[in-house]
Amino acid sequence: MRTVISGPLTLLLLLCGMVAIADDASESAEESPRYTFRELHDPNGIGKFYMGREIARVMGHQGINWLERPEREQEEGLSLLIDALKLKPGMVVADIGAGSGVISTLIAKEVGPKGTVLAVDIQQEMLDALAAKCKKLGIENIEPVLGETKSPRLKPGTVDLVVMVDVYHEFDFPYEMLSEIAMSLKPGGRVAFVEYRKEDPTVPIKEVHKMSQAQVRKEAEQSEFDLKWKETVDTLPRQHVVVFERIDPLD
Numbered sequence: 001m002r003t004v005i006s007g008p009l010t011l012l013l014l015l016c017g018m019v020a021i022a023d024d025a026s027e028s029a030e031e032s033p034r035y036t037f038r039e040l041h042d043p044n045g046i047g048k049f050y051m052g053r054e055i056a057r058v059m060g061h062q063g064i065n066w067l068e069r070p071e072r073e074q075e076e077g078l079s080l081l082i083d084a085l086k087l088k089p090g091m092v093v094a095d096i097g098a099g100s101g102v103i104s105t106l107i108a109k110e111v112g113p114k115g116t117v118l119a120v121d122i123q124q125e126m127l128d129a130l131a132a133k134c135k136k137l138g139i140e141n142i143e144p145v146l147g148e149t150k151s152p153r154l155k156p157g158t159v160d161l162v163v164m165v166d167v168y169h170e171f172d173f174p175y176e177m178l179s180e181i182a183m184s185l186k187p188g189g190r191v192a193f194v195e196y197r198k199e200d201p202t203v204p205i206k207e208v209h210k211m212s213q214a215q216v217r218k219e220a221e222q223s224e225f226d227l228k229w230k231e232t233v234d235t236l237p238r239q240h241v242v243v244f245e246r247i248d249p250l251d
């Protein structure tokens with residue numbers, strides 16, 4: 001229903017309306033779209049672009065055998081990766097995009113019975129495979145967490161280390177995910193991006209599934225995340241491990 005009014009009140013309400021319109025306008029002027037979409041794109045991507053790169057398709061649970069392939073140790077140097085993560089007994093580690101748990105189980109061994117691995121994935125089938133593996137191997141310090149495309153569903157300020165092996169480039173909402181990941185870290189906590197090196201054309205992985213160190217740094221070093229680059233470990237045959245530390249915004 002519309003009320004017809006006149007006189008000074010009209011002027012006042014109009015002015016209020018104008019303020020509201022100005023607010024809306026300034027909001028939309030400030031908001032340049034975080035994500036853009038293109039029809040013409042890499043067939044292995046989703047046609048959605050973020051900070052100059054195309055987001056890759058999520059690997060389906062049908063790919064579990066590839067994750068579990070025995071030659072993976074030799075191809076990817078998983079033990080070198082575990083060394084690079086500098087794990088300690090008692091740590092709380094979130095393995096985001098845990099898949100069938102290849103990396104989670106290796107981490108679980110290092111953090112020991114007093115430590116915890118929060119194995120996050122958005123596919124229940126992956127978490128089911130991980131739970132079956134833990135049961136078979138008698139591993140009790142891995143907690144499966146069903147995440148969402150915009151949230152890993154971790155409690156703020158509770159995690160010592162977040163690890164993402166071959167996954168960040170396929171997040172549908174990388175900004176929202178990284179924002180929550182950063183918040184989940186304790187002050188001084190670390191987040192490690194393990195990505196196939198885009199700088200190296202000989203790494204036999206599809207282009208949208210690779211990331212350069214510069215791209216990882218560009219995305220992670222946005223000031224609102226309070227993440228500071230700590231180191232890049234280049235000892236792995238195909239991937240780099242780009243590590244950031246959460247700084248205390250009050251320091």
Ligand SMILES: C[S@@+](CC[C@H](N)C(=O)[O-])C[C@H]1O[C@@H](n2cnc3c(N)ncnc32)[C@H](O)[C@@H]1O
Pocket residue numbers: 058059067096097098099100101102103120121122123126147148149150151152164165166167170171172177
């Ligand atoms: C290529 S697999 C890697 C699995 C595991 N990190 C490994 O190296 O064995 C990527 C995994 O990330 C998961 N994933 C994709 N987007 C995700 C998100 N927003 N949150 C959590 N997991 C996600 C997929 O479901 C898939 O299991």
